[in-house]
Amino acid sequence: MRILLVSDIHSNLVAFETVLQSAGSFDTIWCMGDTIGYGPRPNECVELIREHAIVIISGNHDLACLGRIDLNDFNTDARKANIWNGRQLHNDHTIWMNDLLPQIAIDSCYALAHGSPRAPVWEYLLSVEAAVANFALMSQRGCFIGHSHVQIGFRQMSYAEHGERFMPDLRRVSSGSAVVDLSDHCRFFINPGSVGQPRDQEPRAAYAILDTDAATVTFARAAYAIAQTQRQMAECGLPTALIRRLEYGM
Numbered sequence: 001m002r003i004l005l006v007s008d009i010h011s012n013l014v015a016f017e018t019v020l021q022s023a024g025s026f027d028t029i030w031c032m033g034d035t036i037g038y039g040p041r042p043n044e045c046v047e048l049i050r051e052h053a054i055v056i057i058s059g060n061h062d063l064a065c066l067g068r069i070d071l072n073d074f075n076t077d078a079r080k081a082n083i084w085n086g087r088q089l090h091n092d093h094t095i096w097m098n099d100l101l102p103q104i105a106i107d108s109c110y111a112l113a114h115g116s117p118r119a120p121v122w123e124y125l126l127s128v129e130a131a132v133a134n135f136a137l138m139s140q141r142g143c144f145i146g147h148s149h150v151q152i153g154f155r156q157m158s159y160a161e162h163g164e165r166f167m168p169d170l171r172r173v174s175s176g177s178a179v180v181d182l183s184d185h186c187r188f189f190i191n192p193g194s195v196g197q198p199r200d201q202e203p204r205a206a207y208a209i210l211d212t213d214a215a216t217v218t219f220a221r222a223a224y225a226i227a228q229t230q231r232q233m234a235e236c237g238l239p240t241a242l243i244r245r246l247e248y249g250m
């Protein structure tokens with residue numbers, strides 16, 4: 001199976017549609033949350049994800065838009081955008097989103113969490129130390145995450161010849177190595193990056209493809225019409241700083 005991995009779409013419909021086109025053929029989508037918040041097209045993005053995704057979880061911005069977590073946990077611009085996004089959302093989408101959880105076990109092999117297994121709503125899993133602590137809390141072999149808007153992964157390798165299940169040589173992989181090998185009984189965290197608001201100084205929309213037969217994840221980027229999303233945001237009266245950051249990938 002080819003599974004399109006997306007996260008943090010953040011109501012950026014132009015970016016999301018571009019990713020759907022550039023990803024090639026895929027069997028389904030797994031989405032690690034924050035489908036809405038920040039951007040100008042919440043309903044259209046929820047509609048598309050409902051159409052394509054077989055597994056989807058909620059993120060901190062989704063929950064804030066739904067009024068489920070305190071808006072004071074966000075900075076002024078993010079708060080404004082969350083309030084605006086929440087107000088736009090059609091009732092049917094609100095009901096559907098209210099049922100989503102911030103983490104989910106797919107099977108004995110894979111799990112999804114927005115932030116991390118340890119703190120699914122809020123943790124930014126960006127360090128080896130955080131990865132090690134989270135591996136200890138996870139029964140699955142691998143977990144796909146989002147939240148940091150950074151395309152990154154961590155692998156914990158096992159070497160049968162040592163007679164131990166997992167050696168502590170945790171390897172960090174990132175978009176620098178586009179294809180990540182998930183075979184050899186490694187355990188892993190993979191963040192495909194953000195579709196709608198990348199923050200790794202690379203403004204192109206980020207995503208990844210999981211090939212379950214080949215046991216690989218391939219990181220990818222897609223250039224989209226950033227100016228079009230920015231125009232839509234301006235028309236919706238969304239904060240200027242949120243509009244500008246898209247072109248810098250920050």
Ligand code: ZN
Binds near residue numbers: 059147
């Ligand atoms: Zn996000």
